Amino acid sequence: MILRLLPCFLLICMLSFMTSCSQDSEPVFKEYRSVYKIGDQQQWAGKSWNDDNWIKRRMAYVADGKVFWSRTPIDILKAPESTQPYGLRLEAYGEYEIFWDGVLIGKNGNPGQEAHLPPEGKLWATFSLPKHLTNKGRHLLALRLSNYYFPDHVGSYRIEVADYEELVTDRLFETSYTHIFAGAFLMASLYFLFLFFSNKKEYPILIVSASCFLFFTLTMTRFVRMAAPIHYKWHVLRLEVISSLMFGISFLIPLFLSLQFPFPKRKLFLSIYAGILLYFFIANHHYFGFSIYRMVVALWFFSLGIALFGAFKRVKGALLMVLILLLCLGLQNTVSLSISLYVGFSLMLLGILYLVFLRTKAQRLAYDNSLVQSTRLRLELLKKNIQPHFLMNTLTSLIDWIEESPKKGVRFIEALAKEFDLFNRIESKSLIPIAQEIEICRNHMEIMGFRKEVNYFWEEEGLDIEDEIPPGILHTLLENGITHSMAGDDNSIRFKLVYHANTNFRSYTFLTFAGGMRPETGAREEGTGFKYIKARLRESYQDKWDFTSEPTAEGWKSTIKIYF
């Protein structure tokens, strides 16, 4: 249910997110180059103060959290409506007091006292502008700052003048959407985590869970500024976190895809990719935007390569993934990195959800199939004793024995009873001790001895009695041996079971020594017996086995190899 609803939900969120991001209206201000000066004079806030001799560039370094000033001329291009005053949003490193045309309009922390006082203020702050100071024309923004924590990040501002209410609320809208996103991904992450716990072999599910969680954390970290005030001191740490999360996501998504669409030399390619990512992550590390951009581009291209290979191999879902990735690449070139990243990831995770859905479906079908197969094998094992050929021929012989020699008849009945009992004990198992299987074979030989009046002998060599094998497979080989071979001159047929084990595999060789094979034996196709043996081996050992069967000079030889 979650799987089906989640994509729709995410799509709606994404569209809302995109529309909210695209609400850019005409700017109402124009910002000019800032000038700087170390020192502290109240008059520097004045609009008409002559700052010709101030430093025209951003200062490289202001040590010890010393107070300095900056002055930024700003043109208001359009006066505000009478009922809707303007506000000013400022993103600036440092604690500061802010002046607009010489008037103090706000305070963010304690400039000049940072070394003594605990960090105060926030990186993103919005101030209202006095209505009478926002006429059309030139204005002056003056800041009295100190930058104790990042003395080399002086004068890095982002200024925005707009309708005050809009400035206060627009990021709330943005944040509310992204929180919905984050919540959805958190739920998806938990859902897949529990799914993984229910089947701990399913690492791809764990990878998806981790990707969802990283994406949730990324969203929360990126938009935490609205939920909690962040002091500028923590900003780099936040960027480090975002960049690291990106690194994780950029690796996990292709890793998942590589499991979904396997390709040759996977480990090698993944290592190379991880190396490239690591390079992007480390080189120019503090240009966070740039390294994130490079990692994202690497992610899109590598993923696209994997998906294309999958599509080439006609793996289900690969084509959808190719389309999504092409869309992501398209977005990358048309909208801002931030939007393309969020929209792209959402699309990507939608695609991954679909792949997980396909995967779960395929697994469920395979599981259902294996249940049916196990039941069928169980029935086939049970049928060995009630199929008419065995049962009716046995009963007919039995009647004859009773008529001729009641004592032997009783022994025959006892052997038959034992055969039924042995089969009852193993019928529900997929592996049984070799000793039990041999007991079944010996007993079956006794019954067939009564029926065919041939002397059957059993030999074994090098057996490990602790070993387990699927039930009924040696019995099937014995049945075949009895049916298809002719007794020798001494009216006997010998069977021999040889066990061999080394570090790669263990093997059972079942040999029949007889007077000869029945003439029709050579042309026989693969009978139900062989199919049963192969199905049992597949059930217990998947593909790690071999079964061969061939005539020999003295009879027949069947070999079962089980690889470790």
Place this chain on the structure above:
Amino acid sequence: MRILIVEDESRIAKRIEGMTRNIIGDRLQSLKRIDTLQEALEFIETNPLDLVLLDLNLNGHNGFELLGTAVSKPFHTIIISAYKDQAITAFEYGVLDFVPKPFNQDRLALAFKRVTTEILPENKKTKFLAIRKKGRVVLVSVEDVLYVKGAGSYTELFLSEGRKELHDKSLEKLEQLLAPSFERIHKSYLVKLSEISNITVASGSRYMAELRNGESIPIGRTKYKDLKAKWL
């Protein structure tokens, strides 16, 4: 009576042999036991026989291959099998009886009785007649057979659309298998009752049966009354 027993279970083969000797007694001319398909096929080709007792599952092989050959031969075939579900198919092939395992002497005696009984009760099961054509056994649908003409030890099958085939079984044996939808109207003719369109008297008070396809077949004097009653 010359009998062949084809059975791969030694104990059962011996049992059949013992019972056969008890039932047939002095009338038994020869009896042979064979336990492989190959040997059985060879033996059938080279030895004259009156009856074959056949197990349908020989050493894991389906005995229908042998059955096709057997029923095309002059002798009758009785199936002794563990697979009761194959009885209907066996009868369609034209076997005389199907004895399910396990069996006793009474049941086997009943089967032997059919060999000597002229007309078998409730025997409408034969659907095919196996004929040998160019060394292969071909099944002819009984529905296509209009009448059968005796020709010594073998017979001629007259089929729809003017086709004609030879069969190795005698007229008497086919009569046993095809009755009661076929009637012996003459010592040399066995006709499907539903094919007779009219009964006429020809010159010399010879009775003739006119068939739907226009052919006329003589009716034996002794058979006329019986046939008329059945046909009407």
